[in-house]
Every structure is written in C-alpha cells, then in structure tokens.
Amino acid sequence: MIRMVVVLLLLPLLACERESPTEMPTDFDPDRQVATDVRMIFSDSAQLQFIIQTPRLETYVTDKVVIEEFPQGISIQFYDENKVIQSSISAERAVRKSALGLMELEGNVRLENAAHDVLISPKILWNEVDHTLSTAKYIQLIRSATGDTLHGFGFEAKDDFSRFRITKATGKQRYNP
Numbered sequence: 001m002i003r004m005v006v007v008l009l010l011l012p013l014l015a016c017e018r019e020s021p022t023e024m025p026t027d028f029d030p031d032r033q034v035a036t037d038v039r040m041i042f043s044d045s046a047q048l049q050f051i052i053q054t055p056r057l058e059t060y061v062t063d064k065v066v067i068e069e070f071p072q073g074i075s076i077q078f079y080d081e082n083k084v085i086q087s088s089i090s091a092e093r094a095v096r097k098s099a100l101g102l103m104e105l106e107g108n109v110r111l112e113n114a115a116h117d118v119l120i121s122p123k124i125l126w127n128e129v130d131h132t133l134s135t136a137k138y139i140q141l142i143r144s145a146t147g148d149t150l151h152g153f154g155f156e157a158k159d160d161f162s163r164f165r166i167t168k169a170t171g172k173q174r175y176n177p
Contacts, residue, residue: 031061032059038054047081050076050077054070054075065097073091074090074093076089078159088112090109091106092106102126102127102128104125109122113161122137128159133156134155139151139152152166154167154168
C-alpha cells in the first residue's frame, strides 16, 4: 500500500518533461549591449538640446572609445530655447562616437528645418561639439518657399539647419505644379 502511494506521488514528477537550459542566440556578443525602442534626451544646463529615437541601439567599446550603432534607423529632433523643434534629421543607420562628439548618418539621410526646407543625401557627418552638419557627397536641397531644387556635392550647415552652404552646386530646377 505504501509503495502504491509513493508511486502515485512520483508518477506526476516522472511524467513531466525536463526543460533544456535556454540556449544563447548564435549572434550573441557579450561585449555588445543592445536596447530596443530607445529615446535619448540630451540637455545642457537644464535646456533641451535634442532627442534621439531609434528602434535598436547597439553599444560597444573599441580602442577605448564607446561606439553607439543605430542599425535600424534613427531620428533626431533639434530644439530651440523655447522647446520648439528647429530641425530634424533621419537616416537608415548611424554610428555615434559620443566621446568625440561625432555621428555619421548614412542611407537616405533627410534633414528638414523649421521653414520646411529639405536636404537629402546618402551620408552626413554631425559634429555635436561644433553644432555642424557636413558632407562631401551628393546633396539635393528642396527650398520650401520657392519650390526650387538645388543639386550639388558637399554641404555645410549649423545643426539647426538655419544657415547652410553648398560646396559645389551643380544645378537648379524650378518646381512647376
């Protein structure tokens, strides 16, 4: 009788399937931190400067420099002292070296200012320290007020995109609806 009770008590334990330990993903890198749905707010002296948003952020250290990769796209909004968006920039991917204050944005980079002028380029370098944007690549600038489209190679601007200079303009096209 006692044996029967012990067997009946142990039977549910024997029927349970033992779970295997969780396996590490094949692309796991212990030196890389990954975060999803990230929103980073940057301020200086309690004054909002810019906000970075990305679906995925990967952080790692190489040559004693912290590297932040944004492999699934990035969006940045720049604010004035009244917390009004002055410009925004988006790209398919980006790499930021925060200690150096540099970010390289690549893949359909789109910059828009408060006047709704739009600059499109395959690559732009943002210097956070100097508050400048630049590229030596092809650019297309669409002026909202006039409807003109300017083409060229090379571009320099303040990061609020209020002032800019095209290094080598190659053409102008008038928009006629």
